[in-house]
Every structure is written in C-alpha cells, then in structure tokens.
Amino acid sequence: xxxxxxxxxxxxxxxxxxxxxxxxxxxxxxxxxxxxxxxxxxxxxxxxxxxxxxxxxxxxxxxxxxxxxxxxxxxxxxxxxxxxxxxxxxxxxxxxxxxxxxxxxxxxxxxxxxx
Amino acid sequence: xxxxxxxxxxxxxxxxxxxxxxxxxxxxxxxxxxxxxxxxxxxxxxxxxxxxxxxxxxxxxxxxxxxxxxxxxxxxxxxxxxxxxxxxxxxxxxxxxxxxxxxxxxxxxxxxxxxx
Numbered sequence: 767x768x769x770x771x772x773x774x775x776x777x778x779x780x781x782x783x784x785x786x787x788x789x790x791x792x793x794x795x796x797x798x799x800x801x802x803x804x805x806x807x808x809x810x811x812x813x814x815x816x817x818x819x820x821x822x823x824x825x826x827x828x829x830x831x832x833x834x835x836x837x838x839x840x841x842x843x844x845x846x847x848x849x850x851x852x853x854x855x856x857x858x859x860x861x862x863x864x865x866x867x868x869x870x871x872x873x874x875x876x877x878x879x880x881x
Numbered sequence: 882x883x884x885x886x887x888x889x890x891x892x893x894x895x896x897x898x899x900x901x902x903x904x905x906x907x908x909x910x911x912x913x914x915x916x917x918x919x920x921x922x923x924x925x926x927x928x929x930x931x932x933x934x935x936x937x938x939x940x941x942x943x944x945x946x947x948x949x950x951x952x953x954x955x956x957x958x959x960x961x962x963x964x965x966x967x968x969x970x971x972x973x974x975x976x977x978x979x980x981x982x983x984x985x986x987x988x989x990x991x992x993x994x995x996x997x
Contacts (some may be wrong), residue, residue: 799984808971808987866913866975866983867932872924
C-alpha cells in the first residue's frame with residue numbers, strides 16, 4: 767500500500783517568500799506529525815494533529831509557521847517570510863491512532879533551501 | 882524534560898563485526914523507546930520499539946535492543962554487520978503518560994559505516 771508522501775521533494779525559495787509544504791498520510795491514519803531535521807541533527811517535533819485539529823503545536827518555532835489539516839487527511843505546513851535559518855528537511859509522519867506506542871510512518875521529506 | 886543522547890556521531894565497523902550503537906535517555910516517567918533507520922534519500926523506517934513487557938526487543942534486519950532502566954539505556958546491537966546496514970540510526974523516546982500525543986524526541990543520530 768501507499769506510504770506517506772510529501773511534495774515537493776525539494777523547494778528553493780528566496781528570503782522573505784511564502785512556502786507551502788504538503789503531506790499525504792497513510793489512508794485511515796488519524797494522527798499526523800510534522801518534524802524538522804536540520805543538518806547533523808535528529809528530527810525535531812513541530813506539530814501534531816489528531817483528526818482535523820492541532821492537538822499540540824508547541825514545537826512551532828514562531829508565528830511564521832502554521833499548519834492545517836482541514837479534512838483530517840492531507841496536511842499543509844505553511845511558512846511565511848522565510849528566513850535562511852528555516853532551511854532544513856521537513857518530515858511528515860502519520861500513525862493509526864496517535865497513541866504513544868504507535869509506530870510513526872515517515873515520508874521522504876521536503877528539503878527546503880532559503881537563499 | 883525528556884532527552885536522548887546518542888554516543889558517537891559516526892561508528893565504523895568491518896563487515897561481519899558486531900554493531901553496537903549507544904542510546905541513553907532521560908525521562909521523568911517510564912519511557913517508550915524507538916530505533917529508526919534512515920537510508921540516503923529515504924524516509925525514517927522503524928527498526929524496533931520498546932513499550933512494555935520483555936526488555937529485550939527484536940527488530941527487523943537482525944537488530945535488537947535491550948531496555949535497561951537502571952542504566953537509562955536502550956543500545957542497539959547486531960551480531961554481524963552487512964554492507965547494507967550502512968545508514969544513519971536514530972534513537973527516540975516518547976513519554977508513556979497521557980495515552981495519546983506520541984510526538985517523539987530524537988537523538989542526533991549515529992552514522993554507521995561498514996567496511997568490506
């Protein structure tokens with residue numbers, strides 16, 4: 767079956783521009799997570815959705831970052847006024863229920879480069 | 882606050898040798914522990930996880946890990962390395978309270994190289 771997919775795979779933008787990153791989770795998974803992985807680091811949690819609602823957005827670094835999941839499936843991570851420090855690989859994961867014991871299935875990531 | 886420490890950002894072993902990747906965690910409550918592998922240009926893939934029960938956990942591709950509460954460790958081992966094991970390995974922790982909200986706290990990763 768299909769895994770988690772993310773588009774685009776690569777995004778190059780200029781400082782100050784707006785970007786949207788898309789995540790298609792595994793069908794039927796109610797939980798969806800966004801992480802950010804900077805060079806040489808492990809993934810860092812950004813936001814967690816349970817269904818359509820953001821259950822925990824404590825990892826979003828500032829108010830330039832926003833994410834939605836309007837129908838409880840596809841999610842979009844939105845970054846306004848991009849900065850060079852936003853350059854990283856953005857990972858999306860989904861799990862069946864969001865329980866702490868669930869396996870999270872990761873997508874291949876979107877590599878964002880801010881020039 | 883939870884944290885994960887992976888000792889050694891880069892480990893190199895010979896093909897056929899023992900693989901040992903170290904992971905220590907800190908958590909104020911009993912943790913759930915995970916090992917993920919990341920091959921170049923691919924997403925993270927779960928190797929194994931510890932939730933409850935037996936502290937020695939077996940995963941895919943011949944890997945296993947043992948949860949040692951007294952040492953706050955969850956080291957990953959494989960008796961005999963294959964060339965195909967070359968990848969980056971991440972240890973992660975999730976707190977056991979609360980039921981839901983399983984966001985993971987990851988270590989910085991260990992890159993495993995396997996020499997022929």
